[in-house]
Amino acid sequence: DSGVTQTPKHLITATGQRVTLRCxxxxxxxxxxxxxxxxxxxxxxxxxxxxxxxxxxxNILERFSAQQFPDLHSExxxxxxxxxxxALYFCASSVCPSCEQYFGPGTRLTxx
Amino acid sequence: xxEVEQSPQNLTAQEGEFITINCxxxxxxxxxxxxxxxxxxxxxSLFMLSSGKKKHGRLIATINIQEKHSSLHIxxxxxxxxxxxxxxxxxxxxxxxxxxxGKGTHLIIQP
Numbered sequence: 001d002s003g004v005t006q007t008p009k010h011l012i013t014a015t016g017q018r019v020t021l022r023c024x025x026x027x028x029x030x031x032x033x034x035x036x037x038x039x040x041x042x043x044x045x046x047x048x049x050x051x052x053x054x055x056x057x058x059n060i061l062e063r064f065s066a067q068q069f070p071d072l073h074s075e076x077x078x079x080x081x082x083x084x085x086x087a088l089y090f091c092a093s094s095v096c097p098s099c100e101q102y103f104g105p106g107t108r109l110t111x112x
Numbered sequence: 113x114x115e116v117e118q119s120p121q122n123l124t125a126q127e128g129e130f131i132t133i134n135c136x137x138x139x140x141x142x143x144x145x146x147x148x149x150x151x152x153x154x155x156x157s158l159f160m161l162s163s164g165k166k167k168h169g170r171l172i173a174t175i176n177i178q179e180k181h182s183s184l185h186i187x188x189x190x191x192x193x194x195x196x197x198x199x200x201x202x203x204x205x206x207x208x209x210x211x212x213x214g215k216g217t218h219l220i221i222q223p
Contacts, residue, residue, distance in 0.1 A: 002156070002157075033210055033211075035210070035211075042213060042215050042216070043198065043200070043211075043213040044213070045210025045211055045212070046210075047210075048210055056210055058210045088153055090155060098142055098143060098202050099160075100145070100157060100160040101145065101157060101160075101211065102157055103147075103154070103155040103156070103157065105153070105154050106153050106154065106155070108153070
């Protein structure tokens with residue numbers, strides 16, 4: 001158990017809908033990262049937050065947004081969902097930017 | 113383009129064999145992760161290293177910064193080592209602090 005929690009574990013929704021994925025980092029970790037793992041693209045970095053502020057952006061679509069709250073948990077919002085958004089979404093946390101990351105169990109999103 | 117290449121893509125070996133998985137990257141990095149992903153999907157961080165060598169149990173990771181290459185070794189392999197092993201790097205000076213991942217090595221250890 002990495003100490004990073006993600007909810008929900010599984011999510012099935014329809015095209016065009018909006019969902020929110022939640023992540024709680026390990027105690028004491030200030031950095032939160034979001035990653036997407038799809039069959040065709042593999043693992044890709046989406047976005048990073050550090051102590052409530054957005055720090056870095058990767059391949060995140062404009063339909064996706066995220067935030068980190070004062071208690072350091074983070075949410076990833078996915079809107080206008082398309083079939084291609086079906087993937088595993090991982091959250092990871094670390095004590096500092098570029099420190100060792102610890103991964104949550106992931107949320108499996110299926111868009112039908 | 114910053115790329116992370118792993119080899120082999122697939123590896124099947126017998127229990128007890130010594131396993132080596134290789135990772136190469138294209139530009140300077142600040143650190144490299146080795147990750148393990150089991151069939152259930154969860155990702156476990158095995159090592160993070162920026163120089164030299166690290167050992168944890170039967171796992172050994174090495175990195176050669178000059179040659180832009182890292183290896184993960186498994187000694188006395190066991191069926192429970194069957195998983196996908198993923199190399200991931202922090203590129204230095206790139207502006208993004210997320211990891212860039214290799215495609216993974218699918219390892220099967222047969223009893």
